Amino acid sequence: MSQTATNPASAADGFNPNANHAETAPAFFSAWDIHAYYGESYIVQGVSFNIHEGEILALLGRNGAGKTSTLRALARLDSPSVTHGEIWLDHKHLHTMTSYEAAVEGIALVPEDRRIIPGLTVEENLQLAQIVEPVGWSLDRLYDLFPRLRERRKQEGITLSGGEQQMLAIARALARDIKVLLLDEPYEGLAPVIVDEIEKTLRIIKEQGITTVLVEQNAVRALNLADRAVILDTGQVVYDGSAKEVLENDALRAEYLAI
Numbered sequence: 001m002s003q004t005a006t007n008p009a010s011a012a013d014g015f016n017p018n019a020n021h022a023e024t025a026p027a028f029f030s031a032w033d034i035h036a037y038y039g040e041s042y043i044v045q046g047v048s049f050n051i052h053e054g055e056i057l058a059l060l061g062r063n064g065a066g067k068t069s070t071l072r073a074l075a076r077l078d079s080p081s082v083t084h085g086e087i088w089l090d091h092k093h094l095h096t097m098t099s100y101e102a103a104v105e106g107i108a109l110v111p112e113d114r115r116i117i118p119g120l121t122v123e124e125n126l127q128l129a130q131i132v133e134p135v136g137w138s139l140d141r142l143y144d145l146f147p148r149l150r151e152r153r154k155q156e157g158i159t160l161s162g163g164e165q166q167m168l169a170i171a172r173a174l175a176r177d178i179k180v181l182l183l184d185e186p187y188e189g190l191a192p193v194i195v196d197e198i199e200k201t202l203r204i205i206k207e208q209g210i211t212t213v214l215v216e217q218n219a220v221r222a223l224n225l226a227d228r229a230v231i232l233d234t235g236q237v238v239y240d241g242s243a244k245e246v247l248e249n250d251a252l253r254a255e256y257l258a259i
C-alpha cells in the first residue's frame, strides 16, 4: 500500500510521491530540493545531496546556515515544515511520512540536547527505546561499544557527564534498528579525550554499515572522520564533495567555515 494513504503530506503541498526517483536514485539516502520554513521564515532553500550506504557525511556551515533545520527536515519533524522536495531512503519516500514512520524506516536523530529521559536509569533509557519493534542492537552489544554505559547502567541517565550522556543518546539510537544516524553537534562541550572516544565509536558504527550525517561545529574533526562533506550557507548547498578536499582547500574553509 502507498505510504501516502495515511500521510497528511501530499503532492498538493509540493511533494511528489509518484515521482519515481527511487528507480534512478544513485544513492542509498537522498535529499532532493528540500525547502522548509519556520512559520514565514524560509530557512532550508533547496537542499539536495546523496549519501551512499555506510558513508559518513559531514554537514557543515557557519552558525545559522541551516544545518539543524536540515537534519530536522530529514527526520520528518513537524518543524521546520517541509513544503517542497523529496527524501528517499533505500527506495522508500520519506517525504510522505510522519517522523514516527520515518523512524520505523530507520532514521534516527540524536539532537543537540540529547533528550535523556529524567527519572530513568541508563539501562531503562535503552530499554524504553526497544519497547516497539524494530529493535536494533542488544544491550550487551551496546555496552560492548560503550563500556562506560555498562559501568553506569543503574545510574540515572541525566546524572551522567556530558560525554556519557552523548554516548547514551547514540546508544539509544542504535537500540532501534536504524539505517541512518543523524547526529547534531555530538562533540559540543566535550573534552578532546571524550571526543576521541566518541569518534572511535562512530568509526565502528560505520563499519556496521550504518550511514551517518554529522553536523558539527568542530569542522576539522568532522572532516577527518567523514567521507564526504556538504557545506550550507543561508540554507543552500555551496559545496558537495570529498571531505579531504575541504581539509586541503584553505579558501573554501575560510569562506564558508571560517577556519
Ligand SMILES: Nc1ncnc2c1ncn2[C@@H]1O[C@H](COP(=O)(O)OP(=O)(O)OP(=O)(O)O)[C@@H](O)[C@H]1O
Binding pocket: 038, 041, 043, 061, 062, 063, 064, 065, 066, 067, 068, 069, 070, 079, 217
Ligand atoms: N524554531 C525556529 N523558529 C524560527 N527560526 C528558527 C527556528 N530554529 C532555527 N531558526 C532559524 O533558522 C536559521 C537556521 O538555524 P539552524 O539551527 O538550522 O542553523 P545551524 O546551521 O544549525 O546553526 P548553529 O550552528 O548555530 O546550530 C537561523 O536563522 C535560526 O535563527
